[in-house]
Amino acid sequence: MSELLQTSGMDRTQVPRIEKHFRFQWEPAQDCYVLLYPEGMIKMNGSAGEILAVCDGERSIDDIIDLLQTKFPDAGDLADDILEFLTVAHEKRWIAVN
Amino acid sequence: MKSAGSQSTDRAAIGPPLWLLAELTYRCPLQCPYCSNPLDIANYGAELDTEHWLSVLTQARELGAAQLGFSGGEPLVRKDLEVLVESARSLGFYSNLITSGVGLSDQRVGALREAGLDHIQVSFQSSDSELNALLSGSHKAFEHKLAMARSVKAHGYPMVLNFVLHRHNIDQVDKILELCAQLNADYVELANTQYHGWALKNREALMPSEEQLGRAEAVTNAYRKQHGEAMKIYFVIPDYYEQRPKPCMNGWASMFLTVAPDGAALPCHSARDLPIAFPNVRDTPVRDIWYHSEPFNAYRGNDWMQEPCRSCPEKDIDFGGCRCQAYLLTGDARNADPVCDKSPHRERIDEALLQANHYRQEPSPMLFRNMANSRDLISSDTNSSDIITSDTAGD
Ligand code: SF4
Ligand code: SF4
Numbered sequence: 134m135s136e137l138l139q140t141s142g143m144d145r146t147q148v149p150r151i152e153k154h155f156r157f158q159w160e161p162a163q164d165c166y167v168l169l170y171p172e173g174m175i176k177m178n179g180s181a182g183e184i185l186a187v188c189d190g191e192r193s194i195d196d197i198i199d200l201l202q203t204k205f206p207d208a209g210d211l212a213d214d215i216l217e218f219l220t221v222a223h224e225k226r227w228i229a230v231n
Numbered sequence: 232m233k234s235a236g237s238q239s240t241d242r243a244a245i246g247p248p249l250w251l252l253a254e255l256t257y258r259c260p261l262q263c264p265y266c267s268n269p270l271d272i273a274n275y276g277a278e279l280d281t282e283h284w285l286s287v288l289t290q291a292r293e294l295g296a297a298q299l300g301f302s303g304g305e306p307l308v309r310k311d312l313e314v315l316v317e318s319a320r321s322l323g324f325y326s327n328l329i330t331s332g333v334g335l336s337d338q339r340v341g342a343l344r345e346a347g348l349d350h351i352q353v354s355f356q357s358s359d360s361e362l363n364a365l366l367s368g369s370h371k372a373f374e375h376k377l378a379m380a381r382s383v384k385a386h387g388y389p390m391v392l393n394f395v396l397h398r399h400n401i402d403q404v405d406k407i408l409e410l411c412a413q414l415n416a417d418y419v420e421l422a423n424t425q426y427h428g429w430a431l432k433n434r435e436a437l438m439p440s441e442e443q444l445g446r447a448e449a450v451t452n453a454y455r456k457q458h459g460e461a462m463k464i465y466f467v468i469p470d471y472y473e474q475r476p477k478p479c480m481n482g483w484a485s486m487f488l489t490v491a492p493d494g495a496a497l498p499c500h501s502a503r504d505l506p507i508a509f510p511n512v513r514d515t516p517v518r519d520i521w522y523h524s525e526p527f528n529a530y531r532g533n534d535w536m537q538e539p540c541r542s543c544p545e546k547d548i549d550f551g552g553c554r555c556q557a558y559l560l561t562g563d564a565r566n567a568d569p570v571c572d573k574s575p576h577r578e579r580i581d582e583a584l585l586q587a588n589h590y591r592q593e594p595s596p597m598l599f600r601n602m603a604n605s606r607d608l609i610s611s612d613t614n615s616s617d618i619i620t621s622d623t624a625g626d
Contacts, residue, residue, distance in 0.1 A: 154389040154417065156325055156349065162247045162295025169325035171350040171391050171418060174249065174298055 143194070143220055147230040150190030155227060157185055168227055175227075184218055188228055194219060245531065247295030248488035248521055251324075252302060252500055253284065255312070256492045259305040260333045261372065262599035265395050265430040265437055268304065269503040273605035275493040281311040283513065285318050287490055290517035292322040296488065299324040302500075304492065307334035313346045320347025327352060329393075332379040333372055340382045351383045352391040352420075355407075380414050391418040396447065397437040398587070399594075404447040408454050408464070416462055421451065423469040427501040427555055429600040432608075436595035438587035444472060471580050475545070476552025476568035483530035483554060488521060496520045498527055504555040505564055530554050530564065537565050539573045 151157045156169040159182075166182030168175045177185060183204075187197050197219075198212050205211065222228045257272040279287070288299070299319050306312060307330055319326040327350045328343065340351070353376060364373060384390045392411050394400070400407075404421060411419045423444075424430045424437050439447075451466045470477050480487045484498040491497060494511045502509065507529070510520045521527055529535065533546050540551040551557070552568020560569045561576045569576040598604055 153387075158297075158323065160295065160297055163249075163297075167297060169297060169349075171352065171389050172298065172300070172327055174325075 143216070143223060143230060145194040145198070145216075148190060148193050149188040149197075149219060149223070149228040149230045151185065151188060152226050152229045159186075180214065181218055181222075184215055185222070185227070188219075245484075245522055246486060248291060248484075248517075249296055249486040250298045250300070250488065251288070251291040251296040252300045252487065252489040253287065253306075253315070254302050254304065254489060254491050254500065255284070255306045255309045255315075256304040258308045259303060259331070259600075260308075261305070261331050262601045263395070263429070264433040264597040264599055265397055265424040266600040267425065267428045267430060267501055268600065269428050269501075270432060270608050271503075271605060272304075272600075273602045274609055275491070275495075278309075278492045279490075279494045279512070281314060283494065284311070284315055287512050287517060288315065288318055288322060288324070290512075291488060292324060294518060294521060297323070297325060299326045300329055301326065302329040305331055305334060307339070313342055316343055316346040316348045325349050330354070331372070332376040335375075335379045335382075337378075337382040337385075340379065340386050340388075344386045344388065349388070350391065351388050352393050353380050353383060354393040354395065377414070380416075384415055389417045390415065391420065392416045393420040393422060396421055396423045396439070398439045398443065399437075401439045401443045401447045404450045405454075408451070412458070412462060419462060419464045420467070421447070421464065422467040425470065427504055427559075429598070431559060433597050434583060435586060436597045438469065438471065438583060440588045441472065441584070442588075444468060470553075470556075470570050471584055473570055474572045476549050476556070476570040478549045479553035479556075479568070482532075482550040484521070484527040485531070488517075496524075496527075498530075499555065501553075501555045505558050535565055537567075539571075539575075540567045543573065 151168075154170055158167060158169070159165075160167050163176060165179070166177040166186060168177065168185070183201060184197065187200055192200065194216070198215050201215060202208075202211055219228065223230060256278055257268060257275065259266075291299075301312065301315065306328060309315075312328075316326055316328075326348055328348055329352045332353045343351070355373075355376060380390065380392065392414065394407050396404070401423075407421070408419065423439070426434050426438075430437060448466060448468070451464060455464060480499045487499060489497040489500045489502070490512055491503070494513045495503070495509045496512055496515075496517070497503065497509055507526050509526050510524045512520070515524070533540070533550070536546060536551055540546050549568075549571075552570060554564045554568075556570065557566045557568050558564040560579045561574075566576065567574040569579050571577065
């Protein structure tokens, strides 16, 4: 896991936000979050949606981990899963970081 | 679009229409011979007015549609486009404008952005202005398109450039990609013509040879290898050159809804090729059309299939292909799409390919898409004794 992060150069102080050509929103009819882009739509599964929903361009990855850990106290240690997902999301250019 | 659309015929399991294509008008200043509009565009009456369209948008969004395409014809000829875009944005649609760029100005690109449009796709006929003029029937079109593509980018939209490929421009894929890179495109669609509507009429003139196709694919792959993913390139081959049909519309009425200019609701923008009377949004709620109308349920799921599809293990992958292509080439929409090499009608596809791969001295003639030609086709089609003089004033 940590190797993955190093290769993509992400660290936990970075602040992710939805990449500008995507729109992220909740779709009641599909009962999930989606990412919309030119003529396309990606459905997010439950945890992916919860993570992207708090990538607001202000919270750092550390903040995001804390927030979700508090929101889902019974889920065990979430840090690795969150980092892994954000790395993938960054590679797919769903999110940008600064 | 990715989704786990259910394919069961159980009505409770019918998924919502996720995609709405609003064909605002059949009017268009260009005359592309590969246009996918129906041949009888001159036959359809008044366009839906603004109120109708606003209601269609609201109803479709309530059912779950999230992606919205404004197309045509040329959607820019509708003066109320900005109003519709604004409403689409406030309803929560991601809206795409599919345009030739004719009728666009830098000012309108900005106004549409302000109204909440998410994306403009500019279609090109080729990378070369002369060929472009020949194919679109307009000389000024090309320079203007370039200017509009730049304007789209400058206003902060993602830039998607679309090139419809065919026999006369497919050898220019290298130049096309160069042009796209110059324009800083984010996405490029090199979409070979699909043979519906006017394109089918002009198939002989448009179908590339296998050699042309192979070269174009090789050029595209080499470009990708050299330049990476910064500009994302989609290359769509003509399905005639495949052994399996495309999973058309991801299955009939599984997620796509088209509303034609006159209000006819269609499960696919080519469905007017079929001899079916489609319901109209003027007199039927979109919900009823989607879930309960006969045409929308006609080819849902796979109970309607005949052999070879019925017992085929791949029927949930390609849904038997395209109903329109099955009808147009075999006479029965329930047949397998003849592109499939299990289809007993595959020879109809092979004949067209044989023709495409034959050396020709003279280029085959093309019929340009315009209202006058449409009226001629309608009059020669419906009743040969009924002579209608074609109106050459043109639209
Ligand atoms: S394909 Fe060409 S003729 Fe047809 S609607 Fe588009 S721009 Fe007009
Ligand atoms: S037989 Fe029908 S279902 Fe099977 S691959 Fe061919 S078109 Fe698809």
